[in-house]
Amino acid sequence: MKISKLVKQIPPSGIRVFFELVLGMKDVISLGVGEPDFVTPWNIREKAIFSLEEGYTSYTSNKGIIELRREISRYLNGKYGLDYDPEEEILVTVGVSEGYDLAIRAITDSGDKVLVQDPTYVSYAPVITICGGKAVHMKTEPGDGFKITPRDISRVCDKKTRAIVLNYPNNPTGNSYSRKELKGIAVVVAKKGLIMVSDEIYCGLTYDFKHTPFSSLPGMKERTIYLNGFSKAYAMTGWRIGYACGPKDIIAAMTKIHQYTMMCVPITSQMAAVEALKNGDRSVEEMKREYRRRREFVIARLNEIGLSCHKPEGAFYAFPSIKKTGLSSLEFSSRLLKQEKVAVVPGTAFGPSGEGYIRISYATGFDKLKEAMEKIERFLKAL
Ligand SMILES: Cc1ncc(COP(=O)(O)O)c(C=O)c1O
Numbered sequence: 001m002k003i004s005k006l007v008k009q010i011p012p013s014g015i016r017v018f019f020e021l022v023l024g025m026k027d028v029i030s031l032g033v034g035e036p037d038f039v040t041p042w043n044i045r046e047k048a049i050f051s052l053e054e055g056y057t058s059y060t061s062n063k064g065i066i067e068l069r070r071e072i073s074r075y076l077n078g079k080y081g082l083d084y085d086p087e088e089e090i091l092v093t094v095g096v097s098e099g100y101d102l103a104i105r106a107i108t109d110s111g112d113k114v115l116v117q118d119p120t121y122v123s124y125a126p127v128i129t130i131c132g133g134k135a136v137h138m139k140t141e142p143g144d145g146f147k148i149t150p151r152d153i154s155r156v157c158d159k160k161t162r163a164i165v166l167n168y169p170n171n172p173t174g175n176s177y178s179r180k181e182l183k184g185i186a187v188v189v190a191k192k193g194l195i196m197v198s199d200e201i202y203c204g205l206t207y208d209f210k211h212t213p214f215s216s217l218p219g220m221k222e223r224t225i226y227l228n229g230f231s232k233a234y235a236m237t238g239w240r241i242g243y244a245c246g247p248k249d250i251i252a253a254m255t256k257i258h259q260y261t262m263m264c265v266p267i268t269s270q271m272a273a274v275e276a277l278k279n280g281d282r283s284v285e286e287m288k289r290e291y292r293r294r295r296e297f298v299i300a301r302l303n304e305i306g307l308s309c310h311k312p313e314g315a316f317y318a319f320p321s322i323k324k325t326g327l328s329s330l331e332f333s334s335r336l337l338k339q340e341k342v343a344v345v346p347g348t349a350f351g352p353s354g355e356g357y358i359r360i361s362y363a364t365g366f367d368k369l370k371e372a373m374e375k376i377e378r379f380l381k382a383l
Contacts, residue, residue: 010129011126013123014122014346014348018032018343018346019033028337028341028343029342029368035237035363036235036237037363037364040272041276041283043275043279044275047271047275048271048272056267057267064265065267065274071273072243072245073086076213076245080213082213083221088248088251088252089246090245090251091254092265093241094262095240095241098242099227100123100227104127107163108128108131108163110132111133111134112162113134113158114165115136115138115157116128117152117167119173119319120350121171121199124165125137137351140152146173147175149184150185150188153188153192162195163197164197165199167198168198169313171202172357173317173319174312175310179212179217189220190223195250197224199227200226201227201228202233203228203314204232204234205291205315207288207291207313222247223247226246227242227244228245229242230242230276232315233284236272236276239269239273241269291363293366294316294364295311295318297369297373298362301377306324307322307376308324318362319357319359322356322357325383330348333346342372342379344359344360345361
């Protein structure tokens with residue numbers, strides 16, 4: 001059968017390829033998936049159930065129910081001082097995944113270049129390729145905390161460069177950016193006339209300092225597509241709901257694609273999201289407290305057993321170096337899985353700069369984490 005050339009170009013997700021190995025194995029402790037181990041807080045589930053009982057089962061406005069868009073606007077204003085018009089500057093999407101896809105489709109013409117960091121979240125580059133664009137990878141250095149610097153951007157920008165994708169707190173490294181670092185990036189973004197696609201899905205899980213949305217920086221609102229969602233902080237991965245905020249012409253373009261493809265996000269999920277924003281913060285804080293406790297434990301243990309690891313500032317990932325073992329990321333992860341039945345993700349699943357690293361998700365129960373760390377220690381001793 002004929003398959004599109006663009007689709008043929010993209011590789012299958014490195015995470016999925018590795019987890020094919022896990023499938024079918026018994027008693028594996030998985031530190032692999034980027035998904036909260038909590039269920040969605042009860043008040044959110046209850047609102048959704050009640051909305052079904054009341055008979056809310058229809059399509060909604062393509063942009064999302066106005067009550068939710070108003071709530072998003074109110075929430076972002078109260079939390080970060082952002083000012084988005086619910087009528088024209090907010091679109092409710094099927095997760096950040098759809099928000100990102102729409103953003104790239106809306107701004108990319110064939111041959112346009114979009115900058116992504118390496119290591120990077122697995123979907124960014126393939127979506128750019130599918131849209132006919134060219135993903136330009138910016139290699140980041142462990143010494144810089146795997147963060148993009150203004151210098152990195154200047155170095156790779158040319159006339160075809162249209163946009164840059166930033167993700168913080170970051171998957172896979174767990175690092176985030178301070179306001180000062182973001183301001184440095186904003187200067188280059190303005191100078192080069194770029195659009196910023198800012199994936200801030202983990203912003204609610206920032207541990208050591210206050211999260212700064214990129215669009216809150218002076219002059220950046222008009223050139224930023226701000227992406228956020230409910231999957232991570234509210235433990236709502238299965239509800240498939242997120243949102244995009246941005247300049248009204250870009251949101252209108254994204255809405256045009258969305259109305260021909262998804263039409264709208266399921267109404268039940270939208271009802272649940274309203275409740276999450278209105279009354280979800282306490283549960284987020286509780287989950288965050290537990291993630292923080294796990295972070296302290298995992299990072300201390302990793303460093304103790306000889307896998308040096310910086311302290312991540314957000315999300316629920318640790319990204320330790322395995323260079324001392326002399327194994328490649330894939331060898332390390334495969335052997336750990338076979339010998340000790342602990343699943344982690346090889347750093348190379350996130351791009352070539354991830355070689356020498358593994359990603360560990362601590363969105364896993366404390367007891368399981370403890371056991372996994374003992375197994376990793378035993379594995380290292382036996383090498
Ligand atoms: C950085 C990043 N962006 C987006 C997503 C997808 O989020 P959603 O469930 O909202 O589609 C993930 C999920 O792992 C992620 O890590």
